[in-house]
Amino acid sequence: MNKNKGKSLKEDYNLKSSDLNTERKPTWCLGCGNYGIWNSLKKALIKLYLVPHEILIVYGIGCSGNGANFIKTYAFHALHGRALPVASGAKLANHKLNVIIMGGDGDGAGIGGNHFIHTCRRNLNMTYLMHDNKIYGLTTGQTSPTSSRGFKTKSTPSGVIEKPVNPVLLALVSGATFVARGFSGDTKHLTEIIKRAIKHRGFSFIDILQPCVTFNKINTYDFYRENIYKLDELKDYNRSDLNEAIKRSMEQEKIPTGIFYQVKEPVYEDELKQIERKPLVDHIITDVDINRLLNSYY
């Protein structure tokens, strides 16, 4: 693992997925897509030999955010829409942490939309999992920014008038260096995508299609099983071609999943001379000498 040089050796590593469970049992509805994401993430962390105390997961608010209680790593359950900036600050303070962000479609494409755009273009080495169920679940079923046109909900009884936000396309045009889409009903595929996203150096984004069994009767498991296909199955798909990725992200008939785009670009924290030697948090601050600074005010 390039992120944890020498810290956890494969040979000594004996954690299994269930070791990442907390003493709290998930509170999601039976059949909720969050279970698939929860399991896939835990598996990916184990497969990458990551140790729990070196991981920080920052959660937004929503059903996905309640997951803060169910994975045993360092966790910050942030305000609605604010997981990305909390994660960014933590990463800048200690870039040795493996930072992962979990939030819903309302959290990331609605109230936190501005942070989403700017975090994509910032390219900090973090991974963002958007739980995209196209509905506000925790508030009992209102439209979300990713809901399809015409979708009838408690807040849109006559159907949604606006067009949906396309999180994959938004991430691509905002400068994310790893953009993928997964499906919570295919945990094997999703685990692999999450693994690659975490391994990617730079900002990685995964739009995870997730059925809400209670409030979304349109985007169901069956709906996705019938309508998705895997980019990996295409013979000559070039992941480093942004135009191709954008084109694929806009496909509507069949929904592509897999990795749309992955490129190596300068990582934000690598550009900061002040943390080249060690993370900010490792500096001793008990006696900072500001004599030279004071002298500059004469």
Added chain:
Amino acid sequence: MKVSNITWKIGGEAGFGILSTGVIFSKIFAKKGYFVVDNIEYPSLIRGGHNTYTVRVGSNQILSINKDINILVALNEETIKLHQEEITYGGYIVYDEAVSDVRDIKKARKDINYVMVPFSRIVSELGAPGVMINNVSLGASVALLNYDLEVLKSVIKEIFGKKGPEVVDLNIKSSELGYKYIKQKLKATAYEMEIVNPVSRMLLTGNDAVFLGAVRAGCKFYAAYPMTPSSSILHSFASIEEDYNIVTKHAEDEIAVINMAIGASFAGVRAMVATSGGGFSLMNEGIGSAAMTETPIVVVLCQRPAPATGLPTWTEQGDMLFAAHASHGEFLRVIIAPGDPEECFYLTGRAFNLADKYQIPVIIILDKYLSESHFSYEKFDFKKIIVDRGKLITNNKDIAEKYKRYLNTEDGISPRVITGTKNGIHIANSDEHDERGYSEESAYNRKLMVDKRFRKIKKLIDEIPPPRIYGPIDAEITIWSWGSCKGPILEAMNILNQKEKKVNLIHFTYLYPIDNESIAGIIESSSKNVVVENNKTSQLAKIIMMNTGYRIKNKILKYSGRQFLPEEIISGIEKIE
């Protein structure tokens, strides 16, 4: 005429370098041991509009600018029209007849001197750019005061050195020509400052002092979104971040700013943000998030007249109650309002300790006047700022088995760990949570955690110093005030107490929480009380009434977007029955 203090003012169009000219004038005196207070006034635009810079220089300590101007440098006609009434009897206007037709204007004041200096002709003969009339005016001003031209030349060298020798040379030559012109034209000097002990003094603003205090206190993460009058703190941090191992982040908005700082603090570093009222409005939910997750955070609020965009470049103390109640829900926070840059420096150091020790948000309130005006000081004793991070566990061995982040302790403060420490895994939760951090909604737990968080107040209130009393204990009139009103009030007090009026000042630097009983005791023992505040609704009086039940009826309030002048406080006090 030998004088102990003078006030100099320069006025002209925005974009004419009034700010740098004013700073140079302040510096040439601070460098040689004089006391300096200055004030810049400018509109919220980049070119055009009227700018002024006022500098008061004293051979004894001075604490604020004052009303009467001795020398007015008018770079345009508007300056004369707008400000000649402010000139004291026998004072001077230095102007250029090429840009100011003074024939009619002159009739307004027979008691002052109009001194023509051909600023524009001098620079054009020199082949220098028009903006250099500033330096001509500086040279002329130095000559009027019979001050040392060499000091001016050395400051110009320091300030323009980066721009290369040619620029420095032109600046110096134009100032020399201004100097010579006055020396040849006027045989006498206008004023001459009394000689002082030549200790060189620092010249810095409240914002500078907050920045310096934060760097000394070990602030490692600073985030901001530009907003007048807080932006200079961002510029200062950005200019030294590599040298002092600090990350400075200009984020997408103030919501990101506060949340980034919370994230950095959660990861274990000291973090600060600064903004003005509008940005602070956006930060409100974040302040609550810091409170609920018990993440230390220092927020600097540089006030300006509001609501909405308000008067972006002017001053007011209108946001104190807002800060005291910022964010939804009930929680503990500390509000600190320094009265001058010296207090800005040391109290910023204290702010970081309080945030860390009590794991709460600490809000430092300045206003445009304090944020952007320069004051002169002997070097701060930075060793006096001592870092105390409270119950922060830095060593894995010291973490209790079955660590509980929100342990229900006797003093309400739970040991905190640095994220990444092996045995400290926990969840910091913006939902109400149990001792482990897990979301928990039971009635028993809710009350337990609210009480735990509020229990910190007992220790906190013991640690917070009471308001400071200035002047005689048995004064007839007691002034109650806070923050940047301190300087003008103390100046007014010195004058009033010469006339045996016996005024004293209770000055609050810590506004929340306050020790109700000690405040009530002071009110009971003073015969006449008056609040002096730079706002419309007497917010300190409200805080006092809220906490003690005492109503202070006499109020001297100013809310014109300008700070108090000592003369205004004197006349306000004299009107009290």
